[in-house]
Amino acid sequence: MHHVAYTTLRVSQEAGIVRVTLDNPPVNVLDVALMSELRHLLAALRDDNSARVIVFDSADPDFFIAHVDMSLVDAPDAFDGLAADVPEGLNVFQALGELLRHQPQVTVVKLAGLARGGGAEFVAAADMAFAAIGRAGIGQIEALMGIVPGGGGTQYLAARIGRNRALEAVLGADLYDAETAERYGWVNRAVPADELDDVVDRLARNIAALPDGVVAAAKRAILPEDLSEGFLREHDAWAGQIVRPAAERLIRGGLAHGAQTRDGERDLEGLLRGPAVR
Numbered sequence: 001m002h003h004v005a006y007t008t009l010r011v012s013q014e015a016g017i018v019r020v021t022l023d024n025p026p027v028n029v030l031d032v033a034l035m036s037e038l039r040h041l042l043a044a045l046r047d048d049n050s051a052r053v054i055v056f057d058s059a060d061p062d063f064f065i066a067h068v069d070m071s072l073v074d075a076p077d078a079f080d081g082l083a084a085d086v087p088e089g090l091n092v093f094q095a096l097g098e099l100l101r102h103q104p105q106v107t108v109v110k111l112a113g114l115a116r117g118g119g120a121e122f123v124a125a126a127d128m129a130f131a132a133i134g135r136a137g138i139g140q141i142e143a144l145m146g147i148v149p150g151g152g153g154t155q156y157l158a159a160r161i162g163r164n165r166a167l168e169a170v171l172g173a174d175l176y177d178a179e180t181a182e183r184y185g186w187v188n189r190a191v192p193a194d195e196l197d198d199v200v201d202r203l204a205r206n207i208a209a210l211p212d213g214v215v216a217a218a219k220r221a222i223l224p225e226d227l228s229e230g231f232l233r234e235h236d237a238w239a240g241q242i243v244r245p246a247a248e249r250l251i252r253g254g255l256a257h258g259a260q261t262r263d264g265e266r267d268l269e270g271l272l273r274g275p276a277v278r
Contacts, residue, residue: 008034009041010059016052016208018045018105023059027265030118031069032078035096039082042099052215053204054103056126057110064111065119066265067141068093068151073251089228091235093118093151097125101152101224106207106215110200111136111187116175116268121149124156124186130200131178132193138186139175142238144272145254146247150238155230161185175269253277 004011010021020041024034045051058064072078079092086095100107100122109129114137115122123129123138131138140149140157148154149170157166161184169176169186178190191199207215241247250272257276258264264271271277 004040004044006037006041008037011041013051015205016050017204018048018051018054020054020056021059022056022065025060026262027063027066027260028058028060028119029066029069029260030122031072032082034065035079035092036082039096039099042103046104051105052208052210053106053108055108055110055200055204056122058113061113061135062262063113063265064109064115064136065122066114066260067117067119067268070145070251070255070259073248073255090231091150091238093121094231094235097121097152097156100125101127101156104216104219106219108200108204110196111138111178112193112196114138114175114265116141117149117153118151121151121153121156124160125152128203129187130196131181131187131190132196133178133190135193136178136181136187136190137175138181139173139269140170141173141175141268141272143171143173144269145250146244147241148234148237150235150242152227152231152234154234154237155227157186158230159225159227173269250277 008022008024010023012019022028022034024031045054083092086092090098107126109123109126111123111129111131112135116139120138120140140153142149154166154170157169165184176186178187181187182190254272254277257274258271259268
């Protein structure tokens with residue numbers, strides 16, 4: 001791991017903690033490069049017994065992971081290479097979430113910016129997430145593009161916050177602040193922005209300092225729920241929508257009017273609901 005030259009990740013390790021900073025300008029979209037490197041890193045760490053905790057944050061204070069790269073509308077085969085070794089029953093986006101969800105280390109997201117779509121799915125797939133009050137935002141925006149979450153979001157949300165609130169998040173397609181996300185159970189805790197680093201660092205160091213075997217034992221005892229049937233339903237729902245003309249029109253319209261630019265991403269919900277896109 002230490003000898004890999006990642007282009008979208010900054011990785012360091014000390015005292016049992018691996019710190020992973022996402023750095024994929026301009027807004028940290030989940031594109032082929034970022035997904036490939038995240039998958040490579042997680043796979044490399046699976047057998048690293050010196051690593052007990054993985055903490056994810058962003059080099060960009062405004063964006064954690066914006067969402068899946070919308071420009072894939074013009075390159076529908078871009079993820080085919082990654083899909084070649086995806087486990088049966090999962091699509092390439094679900095496979096990333098499941099790799100993270102079943103990681104032997106404890107995975108923690110430090111959310112200080114925005115995470116929508118595939119970014120929100122990544123947050124929900126991690127073991128824990130802590131969000132900065134006044135700065136963090138999380139949401140499943142896919143409905144505004146004429147689709148539904150297709151990378152585990154429907155399943156992770158229902159498991160975390162219940163069916164009724166999952167439907168609210170998926171169909172309301174709004175951005176949720178840190179306090180609301182905490183109240184719903186989407187994140188572990190909302191904390192003052194200037195305390196986020198200390199809160200996550202203290203937790204990571206405490207976990208990393210536990211006696212040998214404790215982390216593994218806890219993760220064996222508190223297993224992730226089996227969502228395999230739900231993933232099939234989710235993929236069918238997503239695949240049935242992405243091929244409709246409305247989805248292509250909305251995604252192209254969003255890109256034409258500022259999606260995946262820093263200004264456009266600050267209020268992506270408003271942009272996608274605007275008359276120019278609709």
